[in-house]
Amino acid sequence: MIIGIDLGTTNSLVAYMDGDHCRVIPGPDGRATVPSIVGFLDNGMLVGDPAREHLVRSPSRTVYSVKRFMGKALADVADELKYFPYTLQEKGGVIRIQIGDTLYSPPQVSATILKELKRRAEAHLGEDITKAVITVPAYFNDSQRQATKDAGRIAGLDVLRILNEPTAASLAYGLQQRTRGFIAVYDLGGGTFDISILKLKDGIFEVLATNGNTHLGGDDFDRRMVEVVVQDMNTRHGVRVEESQELMQTIRLEAEKTKRRLSDERQVHMAISLSDGKGIYERTWSRDEFEALIVDLVEQTMASCRLAMKDAEVEPGQIDEVVLVGGSTRIPFIHDRVRALFGKTPHCDLNPDEVVALGAAVQAGILAGDNKDMLLLDVTPLSLGIETMGGVMNAIIRRNTTIPTSAREMFTTSVEGQTSVDIHILQGERDLVKDNRSLARFQLKVPPLPAGGPRIEVTFLIDANGMLNVTAADIRTGQSQSVVVKPSYGLTDDEVENMIRESFQFAQQDVQARQVIEARVEAESIVTSTELALQRGMDLIGREEVQTIQQAVAELRAAKNQNDHRVIRSKIADVEHVTHHLAEVLMDATLKEALENKKLSEVRD
Amino acid sequence: MDASQTTDSPARDVHRDLPMASSMCWHCQSEVPGEYFCSRCVKVQPLSKELDYFTCLNLPRTLNLDDKALEETFYALSRTFHPDYFATKDESEQSISLGNTALLNAAYQTLKDPIRRVEYLIRLEAGSARTVQTSPPADLLNEILEIQEDIETLRSLSPEESSGQRQALHTKLRDDRGMLAERQARLEACLSEQCQRWDDLQADAGEDARIRAQKDEVLKDLRELLSHRTYIRNTVHDLAEIVG
Numbered sequence: 041m042i043i044g045i046d047l048g049t050t051n052s053l054v055a056y057m058d059g060d061h062c063r064v065i066p067g068p069d070g071r072a073t074v075p076s077i078v079g080f081l082d083n084g085m086l087v088g089d090p091a092r093e094h095l096v097r098s099p100s101r102t103v104y105s106v107k108r109f110m111g112k113a114l115a116d117v118a119d120e121l122k123y124f125p126y127t128l129q130e131k132g133g134v135i136r137i138q139i140g141d142t143l144y145s146p147p148q149v150s151a152t153i154l155k156e157l158k159r160r161a162e163a164h165l166g167e168d169i170t171k172a173v174i175t176v177p178a179y180f181n182d183s184q185r186q187a188t189k190d191a192g193r194i195a196g197l198d199v200l201r202i203l204n205e206p207t208a209a210s211l212a213y214g215l216q217q218r219t220r221g222f223i224a225v226y227d228l229g230g231g232t233f234d235i236s237i238l239k240l241k242d243g244i245f246e247v248l249a250t251n252g253n254t255h256l257g258g259d260d261f262d263r264r265m266v267e268v269v270v271q272d273m274n275t276r277h278g279v280r281v282e283e284s285q286e287l288m289q290t291i292r293l294e295a296e297k298t299k300r301r302l303s304d305e306r307q308v309h310m311a312i313s314l315s316d317g318k319g320i321y322e323r324t325w326s327r328d329e330f331e332a333l334i335v336d337l338v339e340q341t342m343a344s345c346r347l348a349m350k351d352a353e354v355e356p357g358q359i360d361e362v363v364l365v366g367g368s369t370r371i372p373f374i375h376d377r378v379r380a381l382f383g384k385t386p387h388c389d390l391n392p393d394e395v396v397a398l399g400a401a402v403q404a405g406i407l408a409g410d411n412k413d414m415l416l417l418d419v420t421p422l423s424l425g426i427e428t429m430g431g432v433m434n435a436i437i438r439r440n441t442t443i444p445t446s447a448r449e450m451f452t453t454s455v456e457g458q459t460s461v462d463i464h465i466l467q468g469e470r471d472l473v474k475d476n477r478s479l480a481r482f483q484l485k486v487p488p489l490p491a492g493g494p495r496i497e498v499t500f501l502i503d504a505n506g507m508l509n510v511t512a513a514d515i516r517t518g519q520s521q522s523v524v525v526k527p528s529y530g531l532t533d534d535e536v537e538n539m540i541r542e543s544f545q546f547a548q549q550d551v552q553a554r555q556v557i558e559a560r561v562e563a564e565s566i567v568t569s570t571e572l573a574l575q576r577g578m579d580l581i582g583r584e585e586v587q588t589i590q591q592a593v594a595e596l597r598a599a600k601n602q603n604d605h606r607v608i609r610s611k612i613a614d615v616e617h618v619t620h621h622l623a624e625v626l627m628d629a630t631l632k633e634a635l636e637n638k639k640l641s642e643v644r645d
Numbered sequence: 646m647d648a649s650q651t652t653d654s655p656a657r658d659v660h661r662d663l664p665m666a667s668s669m670c671w672h673c674q675s676e677v678p679g680e681y682f683c684s685r686c687v688k689v690q691p692l693s694k695e696l697d698y699f700t701c702l703n704l705p706r707t708l709n710l711d712d713k714a715l716e717e718t719f720y721a722l723s724r725t726f727h728p729d730y731f732a733t734k735d736e737s738e739q740s741i742s743l744g745n746t747a748l749l750n751a752a753y754q755t756l757k758d759p760i761r762r763v764e765y766l767i768r769l770e771a772g773s774a775r776t777v778q779t780s781p782p783a784d785l786l787n788e789i790l791e792i793q794e795d796i797e798t799l800r801s802l803s804p805e806e807s808s809g810q811r812q813a814l815h816t817k818l819r820d821d822r823g824m825l826a827e828r829q830a831r832l833e834a835c836l837s838e839q840c841q842r843w844d845d846l847q848a849d850a851g852e853d854a855r856i857r858a859q860k861d862e863v864l865k866d867l868r869e870l871l872s873h874r875t876y877i878r879n880t881v882h883d884l885a886e887i888v889g
Contacts, residue, residue, distance in 0.1 A: 407732035
């Protein structure tokens with residue numbers, strides 16, 4: 041079985057093909073989405089909902105929105121550092137997240153989320169899972185795609201395909217029932233925006249153009265609200281929010297909640313309690329006010345849509361279907377703007393949180409050979425080029441070229457006896473090298489000949505994942521040479537190998553961490569139920585027994601926050617032991633009550 | 646340029662039509678006379694590296710192409726070679742599928758765009774057309790230089806001081822744009838004409854020295870037209886930016 045994974049900025053989920061149907065895989069609580077949050081404990085990691093709780097308790101040891109850092113250097117995220125409670129560093133051109141004394145790369149953190157999804161799939165399907173399709177924003181560059189593939193490897197998954205999210209969504213919609221037409225997929229998630237224009241004909245989904253922004257999404261809407269609240273708290277309550285990461289995270293979570301509610305309500309009241317007797321911060325948000333706050337960001341997405349249509353040579357009126365993807369498209373304002381732009385009511389019948397994972401499962405089915413009807417022809421979102429004299433980029437593969445595709449370039453020398461040529465590969469749409477994204481560098485070996493003598497042909501191949509492969513051959517001798525490409529913003533192979541090894545070591549710790557969480561959850565419910573039972577049965581048992589029970593509950597409560605699940609378990613057992621009698625007494629009382637009620641009802645009859 | 650002279654061509658079988666890299670299966674060494682899959686071991690076979698884009702998409706080497714046939718052949722060959730259908734096969738087959746599809750995609754991308762199609766044809770038939778000088782005619786060059794100068798002046802004027810001069814320049818550039826657009830239309834018409842001439846020459850059976858000379862003449866004209874077109878387009882683009 042090949043699974044389909046949506047590795048999102050805010051939420052992640054996994055889906056599979058069940059015969060002809062794609063289905064998402066729910067977790068133990070019945071929900072399919074796993075919040076993309078990883079909490080670091082002393083002895084392991086937490087993923088998803090438990091990690092979300094960890095976020096307010098221990099913000100500097102809880103990582104969220106890690107997707108924003110994939111394939112990036114520290115300088116790329118400089119202006120948003122203040123929003124993140126954890127410490128970021130850089131090593132080898134790759135961002136590292138510092139937790140205590142340890143540095144984690146974004147692919148490692150993503151791998152923990154992938155492992156949780158893999159575990160869910162294995163539990164649900166009852167088989168080992170080793171192969172996956174993972175989705176990425178269509179506008180992800182080569183480094184970001186590579187980082188995602190690395191994350192898969194670290195999680196023990198063979199990533200058969202890196203699939204673009206909007207195209208995945210179009211597969212899930214089963215629009216192939218419409219035999220032909222133009223489709224626009226507008227995908228606004230937690231951290232990224234994509235627009236793709238597709239042509240559909242007889243089961244072939246041909247992407248004509250794609251555009252987007254890998255740094256624009258719901259997170260940015262939250263931030264706008266957070267900024268307002270932070271300012272407000274300072275003027276009204278004299279609170280300096282910057283000094284408390286806990287408060288900052290509370291505000292962020294409240295802002296997100298308020299944003300969500302504003303999609304259904306026209307007005308939402310927000311209340312955040314402040315520490316140190318500073319009272320409660322209160323504010324009412326109107327939908328209009330929220331819309332005014334985000335209108336420029338939404339306009340940016342509209343501009344991308346227009347560019348994509350221009351590249352696709354399609355007019356808005358020609359678009360037959362519009363599909364909305366991503367949680368942020370629930371915002372009525374965005375819905376309205378999209379409808380106005382394309383002059384069409386968008387599809388949103390599938391859950392926008394699930395549709396990408398479902399599409400990944402459909403693609404997994406195609407790769408497995410189970411679906412020969414559909415075929416996806418995707419494009420590369422950015423032009424690929426090489427640096428030439430004077431710091432100018434020479435584009436060799438243009439954006440929106442159908443992939444896989446290749447281009448061949450001939451290289452020679454400019455100085456007699458020169459034995460190597462340096463090649464710098466870039467991605468982007470600008471003329472100057474400095475305005476584009478540096479992907480990688482490599483050195484061609486050339487035989488010492490007069491200037492212009494050597495003829496080395498380099499083939500740049502973009503595969504179906506949208507990822508670059510480079511090969512070179514000496515035209516004179518016909519000999520091919522291996523090219524060692526050094527990524528500008530990526531992990532080296534050795535690093536990834538090390539991380540895979542470490543990840544096996546962590547696996548043991550992760551099991552422990554999960555046991556701690558499960559024990560903690562159970563402890564909490566036992567404390568609550570015991571206290572309730574004690575209230576009801578206080579008069580039915582002796583004072584000494586009440587004290588014993590209270591003592592055991594207090595000990596359990598104290599043990600609950602320990603990191604050893606065995607300690608918690610033993611205290612749980614203690615409570616169960618001392619409440620045994622109380623339980624029996626209560627049971628008797630309940631029975632008696634029931635009998636009496638019965639008698640009463642019989643009397644009434 | 647989407648003429649339909651080939652629409653009445655017989656329905657083509659896209660299979661087994663393309664030149665292959667070898668007449669022997671790379672895997673089991675049995676004969677594969679131009680087939681995409683070895684009839685014995687069912688492994689996919691690599692397409693010939695020398696394949697030109699027209700042959701690859703099963704089209705005549707003409708400049709007016711049947712767009713529908715182009716797309717149909719492209720889709721059919723994609724269904725034959727796309728890496729998605731080889732994900733569970735061994736590495737060699739995956740790599741052949743990748744190579745074949747990359748070639749196919751490059752061919753489709755080039756031929757579906759009428760201008761890139763002409764550029765490609767010129768490159769393919771290069772021989773004698775390569776030596777042609779392609780500077781624009783003197784009158785066009787002068788016109789463009791003058792416009793560029795006016796654009797620079799307009800950009801350098803501050804809005805408060807010189808509203809009269811700005812207005813005048815603005816109007817002039819607007820007129821220039823109109824003229825240039827007309828010129829562009831004339832040029833596109835010439836381009837179509839030359840494309841048709843090429844196709845007519847291609848339609849003639851055989852190729853003697855006289856026809857070859859005429860073809861070279863057409864290629865030379867096409868090359869010049871393309872170069873002028875680039876000049877005009879860039880200037881029209883600059884004008885659109887400044888006068889809207």
